[in-house]
Amino acid sequence: MYNAFFKRLIDLCIAFLAILLLSPIILVVTVGLYFANHGKPFFFQLRPGKNEKLFKIVKFKTMNDRTNEQGQLLPDVDRLTSLGAFVRKTSIDEIPQLFNILKGDMSLVGPRPLLPQYLPLYSEKQKRRHLVRPGITGWAQINGRNSISWNKKFELDVWYVDNLSFQTDLKVFFTTFNKVFKREGINQKGQATAEFFNGNN
Numbered sequence: 001m002y003n004a005f006f007k008r009l010i011d012l013c014i015a016f017l018a019i020l021l022l023s024p025i026i027l028v029v030t031v032g033l034y035f036a037n038h039g040k041p042f043f044f045q046l047r048p049g050k051n052e053k054l055f056k057i058v059k060f061k062t063m064n065d066r067t068n069e070q071g072q073l074l075p076d077v078d079r080l081t082s083l084g085a086f087v088r089k090t091s092i093d094e095i096p097q098l099f100n101i102l103k104g105d106m107s108l109v110g111p112r113p114l115l116p117q118y119l120p121l122y123s124e125k126q127k128r129r130h131l132v133r134p135g136i137t138g139w140a141q142i143n144g145r146n147s148i149s150w151n152k153k154f155e156l157d158v159w160y161v162d163n164l165s166f167q168t169d170l171k172v173f174f175t176t177f178n179k180v181f182k183r184e185g186i187n188q189k190g191q192a193t194a195e196f197f198n199g200n201n
Contacts, residue, residue: 002164002165002166003132003164006166007107007164007166007169008104008107010108010169011101011107011108012101012102014108015098015099015101015102015108016102018095018098019098019099019102022095022098025092025095026095026096029041029060029087029092029095030042030060032083033060033061033062033083033084033087036064036081036082036083036084037061037063037064037065037081037084038064038065040061040065041060041061042058042059042060042061042096043058043059043060043061043062044056044057044058045057045115046116047113047114047115047116047134048113048114048116048119048130048134049105049106049113049130049133049134050130050131050132050133050134051130051131052119052127052130054116055100055103055105055106055113057097057100057105057106057113058096058097058099058100059093059094059096059097060084060087060092060093060095060096061084062080062081062083062084062085062087062088062093063076063079063080063081063084064079064081064084065079066078066079090180091180094136094137097136098136101136104133105133105134106133106134106135106136107132107133107134107135107136108135108136108137108169108173109135109136109137109138109139109168109169109172109173110132110133110134110135110138110160111129111130111132111134111135111138111139111140111157111160111161112134112135112138112140112141112157113134114197115196115197118197121197121198121199122154125154125158126154126157126158128158128161128162129154129157129158129161131161132160132161132164137172137173137176138156138157138160138172139156139157139159139160139168139172140152140153140154140156140157140160141172141176141179142171142172142175142176142179143156144156145179150197
């Protein structure tokens with residue numbers, strides 16, 4: 001009953017209220033990133049959601065589009081702006097995904113939506129992470145986030161799918177605030193973002 005009805009209802013209510021309460025922050029960050037990223041405050045990208053259905057995720061854009069002499073994008077760490085670094089460390093970059101929740105693409109709690117090119121690399125067990133809506137935060141996020149291996153993340157994602165409940169979501173929701181405050185597990189050591197999944201890590 002919770003997963004079939006109440007989880008979605010709670011998502012809608014909290015997302016709508018959060019957008020109202022956070023609207024001043026959304027406005028200020030949008031304006032700041034507009035100038036920092038030369039008119040591009042938002043980042044859009046296709047991600048697989050529930051049952052692997054693709055949707056367009058929206059986040060605050062924390063990296064600019066600087067390129068080298070050959071026209072290739074510079075490494076992530078070189079494109080991360082000072083404002084973007086702050087937005088990432090405080091997880092403010094995730095706030096626009098509240099609109100994805102209103103659309104029905106995402107949930108507050110669930111496995112993080114990853115890149116479409118990872119889909120053929122998953123094992124049959126790992127694919128089960130797509131049996132539920134992806135979330136802004138999740139069981140893997142409060143148990144290591146980007147500081148743990150891909151295989152461990154997927155193991156935690158599947159555990160969440162098998163143990164989805166109001167109590168689990170409540171624990172994830174409140175633990176997330178503590179993790180964000182402590183800024184734990186945001187980046188992998190020496191990198192601005194997580195390394196790509198290649199099916200073996």
